[in-house]
Amino acid sequence: MGKEMKIPKSTITRLSLYCRRLEILEFNGYRMVSSEKLAWLCQVNPAQVRKDLGYFGEFGIRGVGYDVKDLQVEIKKILSINREWNMGIIGIGHLGSALLNHQNFPARDFHFVLAFDSDKKKIGKKLRLGLIIEDVRELKQAVIKKDIDIGVITTPSSGAQKSADRFVGAGVNAIMNFSPTQITVPDQCVIEHIDFTIKLDILTYKLKDELNSLNI
Amino acid sequence: MGKEMKIPKSTITRLSLYCRRLEILEFNGYRMVSSEKLAWLCQVNPAQVRKDLGYFGEFGIRGVGYDVKDLQVEIKKILSINREWNMGIIGIGHLGSALLNHQNFPARDFHFVLAFDSDKKKIGKKLRLGLIIEDVRELKQAVIKKDIDIGVITTPSSGAQKSADRFVGAGVNAIMNFSPTQITVPDQCVIEHIDFTIKLDILTYKLKDELNSLNI
Numbered sequence: 001m002g003k004e005m006k007i008p009k010s011t012i013t014r015l016s017l018y019c020r021r022l023e024i025l026e027f028n029g030y031r032m033v034s035s036e037k038l039a040w041l042c043q044v045n046p047a048q049v050r051k052d053l054g055y056f057g058e059f060g061i062r063g064v065g066y067d068v069k070d071l072q073v074e075i076k077k078i079l080s081i082n083r084e085w086n087m088g089i090i091g092i093g094h095l096g097s098a099l100l101n102h103q104n105f106p107a108r109d110f111h112f113v114l115a116f117d118s119d120k121k122k123i124g125k126k127l128r129l130g131l132i133i134e135d136v137r138e139l140k141q142a143v144i145k146k147d148i149d150i151g152v153i154t155t156p157s158s159g160a161q162k163s164a165d166r167f168v169g170a171g172v173n174a175i176m177n178f179s180p181t182q183i184t185v186p187d188q189c190v191i192e193h194i195d196f197t198i199k200l201d202i203l204t205y206k207l208k209d210e211l212n213s214l215n216i
Numbered sequence: 217m218g219k220e221m222k223i224p225k226s227t228i229t230r231l232s233l234y235c236r237r238l239e240i241l242e243f244n245g246y247r248m249v250s251s252e253k254l255a256w257l258c259q260v261n262p263a264q265v266r267k268d269l270g271y272f273g274e275f276g277i278r279g280v281g282y283d284v285k286d287l288q289v290e291i292k293k294i295l296s297i298n299r300e301w302n303m304g305i306i307g308i309g310h311l312g313s314a315l316l317n318h319q320n321f322p323a324r325d326f327h328f329v330l331a332f333d334s335d336k337k338k339i340g341k342k343l344r345l346g347l348i349i350e351d352v353r354e355l356k357q358a359v360i361k362k363d364i365d366i367g368v369i370t371t372p373s374s375g376a377q378k379s380a381d382r383f384v385g386a387g388v389n390a391i392m393n394f395s396p397t398q399i400t401v402p403d404q405c406v407i408e409h410i411d412f413t414i415k416l417d418i419l420t421y422k423l424k425d426e427l428n429s430l431n432i
Contacts, residue, residue, distance in 0.1 A: 150423075195320075
């Protein structure tokens with residue numbers, strides 16, 4: 001179904017969020033959850049939960065709700081997070097190091113298995129988990145050997161497009177770009193940009209709105 | 217208008233993106249831009265651009281397009297980014313350091329003016345731009361003195377709620393949470409969460425979708 005129909009990106013984002021709340025519910029011993037409760041936990045309305053899930057099938061039992069474990073399995077299948085993913089990263093500065101040390105990536109089965117930089121002073125340096133910073137010019141062979149699914153870019157803006165080209169040239173078809181610049185990739189490659197400053201714009205908009213509503 | 221009507225968050229996110237593209241257009245010498253061109257640059261459809269802007273008034277000239285400079289000014293006013301914002305940050309590990317060094321924050325008039333940590337080995341350490349890591353237990357006085365608008369949290373999960381409470385207790389009403397955990401704030405406080413792993417879920421969903429459509 002998902003193949004013919006264009007699913008809104010906001011639905012995908014919420015599915016990811018539902019999954020996280022379901023994990024917590026399971027951890028806390030819940031076996032079933034109503035769409036009302038799940039919605040409340042995710043700060044959306046119950047109709048939205050039902051609509052989002054409705055794109056992919058019938059998951060709940062009317063009047064009872066959803067099986068906490070089963071729904072997680074289904075959402076993970078939809079999002080393709082029911083498996084391990086190998087990641088490579090280019091640019092081992094502060095942000096790159098932060099991501100490599102981020103506890104939630106391996107916890108969600110996203111594993112950094114390769115790290116690259118172009119700085120000779122960094123190449124060869126040992127990182128946690130047995131990783132060694134490799135020369136970005138030797139990326140292609142390494143990426144093919146280690147079967148990398150996702151390329152993460154944390155270089156300065158000036159190096160971002162070149163980094164994307166390197167990943168794509170090595171057959172990587174999914175890019176996560178943390179560099180604050182626009183980069184282009186071929187059609188068969190999917191890309192997500194993370195721009196922290198856009199989130200700040202949303203925050204200041206909401207803050208202004210809040211102040212207005214209080215007549216401050 | 218924005219006060220009475222609930223504007224979709226996706227609209228706010230896109231306004232932020234339009235603004236960035238308009239800046240580049242201005243830099244490249246453009247004075248006017250059609251909604252078609254702006255839409256193309258932002259990878260949305262032209263009707264979406266007109267709808268998003270339509271929430272806030274009439275900005276374009278029919279058959280001509282938008283004034284590149286004027287539209288930027290208007291969007292910045294809407295988003296409240298036509299001014300400087302002072303930020304404080306708690307948690308100066310890799311991610312905190314990455315944000316403090318991120319070129320795009322000051323470029324967009326978001327300034328880190330205070331940095332805190334609870335680790336005695338870090339307190340007193342000098343950072344770039346003349347900042348010194350201060351003791352988080354002395355946050356309240358410092359935040360009030362420096363007139364902080366936005367509190368940024370980059371602590372481990374275990375310290376996130378406490379950090380939010382500290383900011384709120386010092387009168388900060390906007391929080392940006394990078395810590396991979398849910399935190400709650402009072403109604404008058406606005407909050408944005410940045411969870412990198414949700415972006416990865418979107419990426420793997422898109423990747424699966426792309427592979428399906430290619431029948432691989």
